[in-house]
Amino acid sequence: MTQNFTLRIFTEPQQGASYDDLLRVAKHAEDTGYDAFFRSDHYLKMGSVAGDPGPTDAWVTLGGLARETSRLRLGTLMTAGTFRLPGPLAISVAQVDQMSGGRVEFGLGSGWYEEEHTAYGIPFPSLKERFDRYAEQLEIITGLWETPEGETFSFDGQHYQLTDSPALPKPAQRPRPPVLIGGAGKKRTPALAARFADEFNLPFVDVDTAAAQFERVDAACQAIGRDSGEIVRSAAMVLCVGKDEAELARRAQAIGREVDELRANGLAGTPAEVVDKIGSWRERTGISRLYLQVLDLTDLGHLDVVASEVAPQL
Template sequence: MDLRIFTEPQQGASFATLLAAARATRDAGFSAFFRSDHLLAMGDGGPGSGAPGPSESFVTLGAIAALVPDIRLGTLVTSATFRHPSMLAMAAANVDEISGGRLELGIGSGWFEAEHRAYGIDFGASFGQRFDRLTEQLQIITGLWDTPVGGTFSHTGHHFTLTDSPGLPKPAQIGRTGTPRTPIIMGGTGPKRTPALAARFADEFNVPFGDRETVVRQRDRVIRACEAIDRDPATMTFSLAQTMFLGRDDAQVARRIEATGRDPRDPGAAGLAGTPEQVREQLAAVAELGIDRYYLQVLDLADLEHIAFAGAELL
C-alpha cells in the first residue's frame, strides 16, 4: 500500500512550518506530501483561529516543489468554487513543470460554506449547482490540456465560456489518455453523479474518512461506473484518508490526540490511531478492501517526530 502524508494548513501553519513538514515527509520515506485547500480554520477556535493562514495552495506547492525533490505533491482537494478553470489549469501545469512532473490535482465541488462567506466567494445556491460547475471545470481543464499545441479549445457552458484558447501551458506529465495531464483525484460518497464523473475524468478515487461499509460501497459504485463507459476499473486507483495518531504507547497516542484539541476519550476523536502494531493491523484490514493508497492526515505540523516515527514504523 502506498502511504502519503496529508496536512491541513488552514488550521494554522506558516510556509516555513509547511515546508518543514514536507521535508520531514521526504526524509521519512513517504511517497507524497499533500495539503488541503481551505480558507478558514475548522473547529471551535475563536477570532484569529488559523493564524497566520490561509495559504494559497498552488503558491505553496510551487515553492515546495522547487525546494523538496523526489516526493509527489498535491491537493486533497481543491474546491472548484475557488478558481476559474482556466487559471486552475495554468496553475497546475506550472507547478507540474516546476516539480518535474510530480503534481497531482485533487478537485471537488466545495462544501464549506463559511469560508466562502468569509472571503466573498460565490458558494452556489445548491449542491447540484456546485456539481454542475465542477463538471464544467473538469471538461475545461482536461480540454485545455488535451488540445494539441498549435490548436485551440473553445467551451460554451452554463458557468464558463472560452473562445479559441491556445490551451497553454501544458503539464509535464503524460496521462493515461496519452496527452499532457497531471493525475486527477476525485472523491466523496455520492451514489450516482460522483462515481460517474470520476469514471470519466479521475485517475484516483478517494473516500475521505470513511468507515468499512462506506469504502466498500463507494468502491463498488465507481467500478460499476467505469464498466458502464467501457473503462477498465484497474486503471482507477482507490484511496482512503484518515487522521493518524501514532505513538510508542497509549499515553503518547493520547498526548498526540490532545495536542490537536481533541478528547482522547472520545471514540470519534481519532481515525487511524494506536501503536505501530495496532496501526499496521488497521492498514492491513483496509488493504483487504481493495484500497491501494492511504493518506495519513497529520494535524499537528509542529510534531515532526510524529512523521519520522510513522515512516520508520509503517513503511
C-alpha cells in the same frame, strides 16, 4: 490495480500553519521516505482552533514546495471548484507541474464550506449549480491539458465558454497530471470519477462506506466501458500513533481528540494496531494509498514513528 502500498502526508493548514511550517513538514516527509505531501484547499479555519497565522493559498504553497523538494508528489485534497475559474486554474497547475519536474497530482472537488466563501467574498451557488460547474471544470481543465500543441480548445457549456484557447502552458506530465476525485455522493460523483479520475479518494469514512462507494465507481466505469482497475483507490484518515499508551495520549491531547474516538474513527493506536487496521482496509477495499492527516505540524517525531515502525510492515 497496483499493489504497491504508499503512505502520503496530508495537512490542513487553514487550522494554523505558515508556509515555513508546511515546508518543514514536507522536507521531513521527503527525507523519511513518504510518497507525497498533500494539503487541503481552504481559506478559513474549522472548529475552535485559533487558526493563526491565517490561511495559505494551496497552489502558491505547492509552487514553493515544487522548488524546495525533489522527489515528493505534490497535490490537493481537494481544490475547491468555487475558488478559481477553470482556465486560470489549468494554467496554475500546469505551471506548478513544470516547476516540480512533473510531480503534481490534481485533486478537484465542488467546494462545500459555505462560511469560508462568506468570509472572503467568494460566490457560493446551490449544491446543484456547484456540481454542474464542477463537471464542466473537469472537462475544461483536462481538455486544455490534453489539447495537442498547435491546436486550440473551445468549450460551450452552461457556466463556462472558451473560444479558440491556445491551451497553454502544457504540464510537464503528458498528457496531463493525474486527476483525483473523491467523496461519498452516490450518483454523480462515481459517474464523474469513471470519466475523469486516475484516483478515487474517500476521506474520513468507515470501511463499509468506503467499500460500497468503490463498488459504485466500479459500476459507473462498467457502464461506460472503462476498466475500473485503471483507477487507484485511496483513503484519508486522521493520524495518531504512539509507541505506547502515554505517547498516544499525548498526541491525541495535542490535537484536542480522545484516544478511543481516534481508534474508532481514525488511524490510531500503537504501530502494530495501525498496521492491522491498514491491512484490514486493504483487504476490504483494495486501497493502495493512504493519506495520513497530520494535525500537529510541530511533531515531526510523529512522522518518524510511522516511517520506521509502520511503513516497513506494509
